[in-house]
Amino acid sequence: MEFMLSEEQRMLQESVVGYLESHCPLDRVRKAADAGETIANDVSDGLGELGIPGIVVPEDYGGVGLGFLEAALVAEALGGAVAPVPYSATSIMAPVAVLAGGSDRQRDEWLPKIASGETIVAVGVNEQVGRRESEGILASQDALSGKAMFVLEGMEADAYLIADSSGALHMIAGDAQGLERTKLKTIDRTRSVVEISLNATPAEVLANTTSSREPLLATIDAGRLMLAADTLGAAQAMLDQSVAYAKERRQFNRPIGSFQAVKHMCAEMAAELEPCRSLVWYAAHSVRAIPEEARLMICHAKAHLSEVGRFVARTATEVHGGMGFTDLLGLHYWFKRIGFNRQLLGAPELVREEAARVQGLVG
Amino acid sequence: MDLAYSQEHEAYRDEVRRFLENNKDKAPGSGSTAQDWQQLLIENGYAARTIPTEYGGAGQEPDILKSHILAEEFAHAKVPPGHSGDNRIVPVLLELGTEEQKQRFIGPTIRGEMQWCQGYSEPGSGSDLASLQTKAHVDGDDFVINGQKIWTSGAKTAHMMFCLVRTEPDAPKHQGISYLLIPMGTPGMDVRPLKQMTGDSFFNEVFFTDCRVPTTEIIGKRGEGWNVANATLKHERGGLGDPNQAESRFRDILELMKTETIDGQRLIDIPSFRDRAMALQARVLAMKFNGMRVLSHTIKGEEPGLPRWIVKLQGCELNHQTAALAIDVMGELGILYDESPYVRNHGMWQHRYMMDLGLIIGGGTAQIQKNIIGERALGLPKEPKFDKPI
Known part of the structure; x- marks a missing residue:
């Protein structure tokens, strides 16, 4: 019985965190945001050299072949650094979809270039999670028509992986005929979502996704897990900054952290957040080790991290007083990242309902 | 990450089950x-x-791990x-007691023949x-004790009290x-029961x-009682907020x-109730896995740090919220208590709701827990102190 990170996992974590600390400080994040970019190419290239785009792609396809716990540790590090780098969709959801739903030929075609970072694949499954205004995507023969909203990492993408109204997954080239892309402006300037509109656009269906919804569900699971882990990292960064600020900032001749009012806010954040780490670890570990539990655990991780993330984001802002509300400190980058993660791929109530359904509690 | 038990421990689990x-x-x-x-359990090595x-x-x-199993x-x-x-x-006797004290007290205590109560809190001394x-001065071969203790659990049935008293008034x-x-x-010595909000009288003055x-009849030397007491407080705090208990209570509520039904519909089929139950389940699971993390560090002889410091605070709060949800989903039935017609389990959830609030306060209040987390785990500065001799 050993519920803790292995030596190798800690080393991976340290190397990614270390890389981001030196190459992706807040100044770099600001520079990208001010330029309207949701990708810092130098940071993305650096992570590519560490093998991050292929972290879950098997070695046979040129990837690193690691598991979902390792993938979650990377997501946590990216959230911690509010890194403007495509990851959850292209590096995790897309390979999961291709592995689970692609034919041998499709795997051979897509996985190596995803793993090398040469191709960025945006993922649009929103209509299968909760359709809003979009009419969805209709497939007829080898062409798609309709609209997909909230396609994740869409501004950086070379290709799109889109779910049609039946749940089948299709690969579409970025320059395909009839494809139009509209950027959706969100609170979070470190990641992109777009609307994709298709008009008899040529597409290739992933072979095993017409007969089974399982590849789609596995893709959504993987995405939710990454968003939960991203929030864990972002919330931990907000807590760390709050503690540092409470030690340094003085009022009434004392550090404000010596006042119980402030100390208890920090303690409550830590007490809420620390068990989340174990929940994310367990959910990530279960994907391969205890697959029968994985969907339930991922739903809980996604919903619970969204709730605790929101609590930490507002409390950490309050600990910083007026400074927390300014752009000067940049705390809002984490605040918005957490807010983005909460809404995407199912806000808490929706995901909790799925947690109930998974265990047979919905009559 | 390896959630399997070793062969030795799996064999032990089988043996315990048999x-x-x-x-x-x-x-x-x-x-x-x-x-x-x-006695049977001690003979078989299970107590x-x-x-x-x-x-x-x-x-x-x-x-x-064997204790855990x-x-x-x-x-x-x-x-x-x-x-x-x-x-x-018992841990205090083993660590700091004299040989004569160990011989006299440990055997009867572990056999359940000798029960103890704790004389710590006083009307004016709770969190502080x-x-x-409460004072004791020496007269001949005796300590002579005067004063008052409060919140003394089990004082009516206990045979012995371990007690903190001030013997060095100038220190x-x-x-x-x-x-x-x-x-x-x-x-x-005069024991007076203190009736609680639940209707029970487990505490005493x-x-x-x-x-x-x-x-x-002293453990350690005169004036060393605070250090001795801290050893026992550590043991008591370790036990409150047990995640296994939270998990088992969550199973009860499901x-x-x-x-139970309302208008012929099962309570779980009502979306707002179901949502609250799911939110609670996530917290229960998070604390369970946090407990596995604490356990894994402890097995290796490592200090778990923050994951351990939060257990009392979060675990007791979780139990309280579980009881609250049970009361809420039962609606009017939720207020029935004791031997009322239609009462479920003698009003167990109301009793737990009150008892769990007691446990949020007892054994180091939630606010003291937050001080501990803030100071020991996060390294935030203490409140300025103005201590002087009493």
Whole structure:
């Protein structure tokens, strides 16, 4: 019985965190945001050299072949650094979809270039999670028509992986005929979502996704897990900054952290957040080790991290007083990242309902 | 990350299961007494596991996983687990008691023949325990004790009290305290039950008026009582907020929601109730996995740090919220109590709701827990102190 990170996992974590600390400080994040970019190419290239785009792609396809716990540790590090780098969709959801739903030929075609970072694949499954205004995507023969909203990492993408109204997954080239892309402006300037509109656009269906919804569900699971882990990292960064600020900032001749009012806010954040780490670890570990539990655990991780993330984001802002509300400190980058993660791929109530359904509690 | 148990521990689990199957009928309540059951468990190494045999224990090597397996299997079989006597006083006796004290107290305590109560809190000394005012002065071979204790759990049935009293009135507050052992019923001692909000009277006030105990009935030296007490507080805090208990209560509430109905509809089928149950389940699971993380570090002899510091605060709050949800989903039935018509389980959830609030306050209040987390785990500065001799 050993519920803790292995030596190798800690080393991976340290190397990614270390890389981001030196190459992706807040100044770099600001520079990208001010330029309207949701990708810092130098940071993305650096992570590519560490093998991050292929972290879950098997070695046979040129990837690193690691598991979902390792993938979650990377997501946590990216959230911690509010890194403007495509990851959850292209590096995790897309390979999961291709592995689970692609034919041998499709795997051979897509996985190596995803793993090398040469191709960025945006993922649009929103209509299968909760359709809003979009009419969805209709497939007829080898062409798609309709609209997909909230396609994740869409501004950086070379290709799109889109779910049609039946749940089948299709690969579409970025320059395909009839494809139009509209950027959706969100609170979070470190990641992109777009609307994709298709008009008899040529597409290739992933072979095993017409007969089974399982590849789609596995893709959504993987995405939710990454968003939960991203929030864990972002919330931990907000807590760390709050503690540092409470030690340094003085009022009434004392550090404000010596006042119980402030100390208890920090303690409550830590007490809420620390068990989340174990929940994310367990959910990530279960994907391969205890697959029968994985969907339930991922739903809980996604919903619970969204709730605790929101609590930490507002409390950490309050600990910083007026400074927390300014752009000067940049705390809002984490605040918005957490807010983005909460809404995407199912806000808490929706995901909790799925947690109930998974265990047979919905009559 | 490896959630499997070793062969040795799997074999141990099988052995415990076999024992429970064969001996379940001897558990207290079905003909046998709690003391007989405890004796049987000690003989089989399932109670007082690590207490040396010379003091009546099972004398086995410490093995945290085996203790964990025992707790899990006994909980699963819904059979009362064995104990190691009183987990507040026995570790203190083993660590700091004289040989004569160990011989005299440990055996009867682990057999369940000798029960203890804790004389710490006073009306004016709760969270600031070290400010306590109950005094003892030496007269001949005796300490003579005067003062008052409060919140003394089990004082009506206990045989002995371990008690903090001020013996060095001129020393700074933490250095003037001694740790005394007092037989209950000693002349000059008056126990008055304190009725609680639940209707039970588990707590008591204990008054001392020229109450005499021999000066040999002390653990550690005079003035060292605060350090001795901290060893026991550590043991008590470790036990509150147990994630296994939260998990088992969550199972109870799911069962309740599947069986109780409103307008003919199962409670679990009402989306707003179901949503609250799911939010609670996520917290229960997070604390369970946090517990596995604490356990994994402890097995390796490492200090778990923050994951351990938060257990009391989060675990007690979780139990309280579980009870709150049970009351809410029961609607009007939720207010029934005791022996009322239509009452479910004698009003168990209302009783728990109140008891769990008591446990949020007792054993180091939630606010004291937050100070501990803030200061020890996060390194935030303490409040400025203005301590002076009392």
